Amino acid sequence: MDKTSVRELQDVVIRFSGDSGDGMQLTGTLFSDTSALLGNGISTFPDYPAEIRAPQGTVAGVSGFQVHFGCHRELNPGDYCDVLVAMNPAALKANRKWLKAGATVILDGDSLTEEHLKRAGFATLDPIAELELDEYNVVVPNITSMTREALMQTELDNRSAVKCKNMFALGICFWLFDRPETHAHRYLESKFARKNPAIAEANKLAIDAGYNYAANTHQFANHYRVAPANLEKGTYRSISGNVATAWGLCAAAEKAGLPLFCGSYPITPATVILEELAKRKDLGVKTVQAEDEIAGICTAIGAAFAGNFAVTTTSGPGLSLKSEALGLAVMTELPLVVVDVQRGGPSTGLPTKTEQSDLQQALYGRNGECPVIVVAASSPSDCFHYAFEAGRLALEHMTPVILLTDGFIANGSEPWRIPEMKDYPAIVPPIVEEAPEGGVFMPYVRNEKLARGWAFPGKVGLEHRVGGLEKDCVKGCISHDPANHQTMVSTRAAKVAKAADDIPPLAVYGDEEGDLLVVGWGGTRGHLQNAVDELRAEGTRVSLAHFNYINPLPRGVREAFARFRRIVVCELNEGQFAAYLRQQFQEFRYEQFNKCEGQPFTIVELSRHFKSLIQ
The missing domain is CATH 3.40.50.920 (Rossmann fold)
Structure with a gap:
C-alpha cells in the first residue's frame, strides 16, 4: 500500500460487539494483548449482557469489548469509539450511541436479513438509514460467508467454520491498525494444541483471510499506526483486576510467611479470583469452592484460627449473606480479607454491570457495633497493590478487611509493571509462639496497634477461647459484664481507627x-x-x-x-x-x-x- 495513506494517531478506541456467542471477549482480548505487546498503553472494558443467555440476536443479548490503546498510558477505556465492529444488527443498534463523529463501522453484511433486523427491533430493512449513519464510514463486508469460504479446505463442518468469523473481523482490525498476527496465532496454537489443532489452524486462517481482505479490497481509506507508549522501564504484562487481586493476595501471604487459604462460592463478577487462586498450588495456596456464601466465609474463619492468611471473595448479594459470619470474625479478632467485586443491584440486579453501591454495606452492614477496615482499588493493575495492603492491614491489626473493587476494573485490563517483591515490606502478624514465662497466655493482651496476640491451636500453654460471645478484655473467657462489653466495643473501634497510622496521608x-x-x-x-x-x-x-x-x-x-x-x-x-x-x-x-x-x-x-x- 502507498505509504502516504498511512496515518499516525495518538490513541484509538475500538468496540467489538456481537451476540453473546460470537466470541467478542476473546477478539477484544487478543487485540488488546497484541497492542500491549507492541508497547501501547491500553485500557479495556468487557461489557457482558446481564442475562446468562438472552434471546439470540436481540439487543439484550449483545456482548461488547472496548479497548483504548495509545502512545501513552491510558487511564480509561474511552468514552466513544473510533471503530465499531458489529457482528449483527442488534450490536449495531445497541452501540449506535457510542460512536464518535465520523467513526468507522464494520458490519457483517450476512447478518442483514429480515429475521435478524426484526429480532433486533428495527422498523425497516435499512438499519444504516434508520440509525442515521450516513455521516459515518460504514463498511459492510460479508464476514460470515467469507469466513466459510476461507475455511472450505479445512476439516471443520459449516457450523464450526462460522464460529471463526470473529477471527476474520480481528484480522481486518489487525490490518487497519498495523498490528502483527503473531501473538494471536501463538495464543490459538497454545489454546487448542491438545484439544483440537484443527480448530487452531482454522482460526488462524480466518485471521489471515480478514487481514488480506482489508489489505486488498481498498474498503478503508486509511491505514493507521499508533506509536508505543513511553512507559517506565520494566517487565510488563497485561493484567485484569481480578487476576491482579489474586496475585496481590499471594504476595501478601508470601511476605507474611503464611499459607494462603481461600474459601469462596462462585459469583459474578468475582469468580475469576477463586479460579486464579486455585491455579496457585505451586505457591501453597489452598482453595475451597464452598456450597454457599456462608460456608465460604466460615471455612475462611476456621482457616484463620488455624494460622492461615484467610480470604473469601464475593459480590454484593454474597456480601449480604456473609455479614453474620463477618461479625464473628470481628468478635474473634481474626485476620480475614473479604474481596467484594461490586455489581449493579439490589438483589440479582445487573450481575455483569458495574456499580459502587456496596459502600454502606461494607461500612455498616452488620449487627452490633462491628467496625472493619475498608479499602478500595482504583484500576485493574493497582488491584495487586490494594489486595496486598488489605492483607497487610488484616494480618498486622488482627481484624477483617473488606477490599472493594468493581465489575469495571475487575474485568478490565491494562499493562502492569511487574514489581520486585523486595520493594514490598515484610508483613509481621502478632503471632505468639509460646506462653509467657511463669504466666498464663492472655489472648486479649494487646500491642501498640491494639492487636491481640494470634496463637495457633495445638500449642501447649497457648490454649484459649474464641467465639461469638463477648470475651473478657484480657483473659478471653466469656463475659456478660456491662463495663467489659463497653471496653471491648470501644477497643475494637479504636483498633480500626488506629490503622490510620499505617496508611499514607491524603494526596x-x-x-x-x-x-x-x-x-x-x-x-x-x-x-x-x-x-x-x-x-x-x-x-x-x-x-x-x-x-x-x-x-x-x-x-x-x-x-x-x-x-x-x-x-x-x-x-x-x-x-x-x-x-x-x-x-x-x-x-x-x-x-x-x-x-x-x-x-x-x-x-x-x-x-x-x-x-x-x-x-
Missing part, C-alpha cells in the same frame, strides 16, 4: 488549592483524572482527591478540603460516599454527581458537570 492530584475539588473513590479514578486533566489544560483551577482507604480515612482530609471553594463527590451510586463524608466532616458542603446505569462515567459528562459548577 491531592493537581494544585493544593483552587476553585473545585473533585472527590472520588475506587474504580472511578481513571475517568475522574482524565476529566480533571482536561479542565486543567484549559486553565481551570480544579484538582482531584481520590480515596483508596475508606475506613479509616487517611490523615489530612479536613485540611485538604478546606483549601477549595467547592467540593463535588462523584460515584457510581446515589451518594453513599458523600453521605459518609458528611458524617465525618460536617463543616463542608458537598455537591454530588451520581450515576446508576451499570456503566462507568464518561469524561464528557464529567467535564460538562465540572464546568457548570465552576461557572
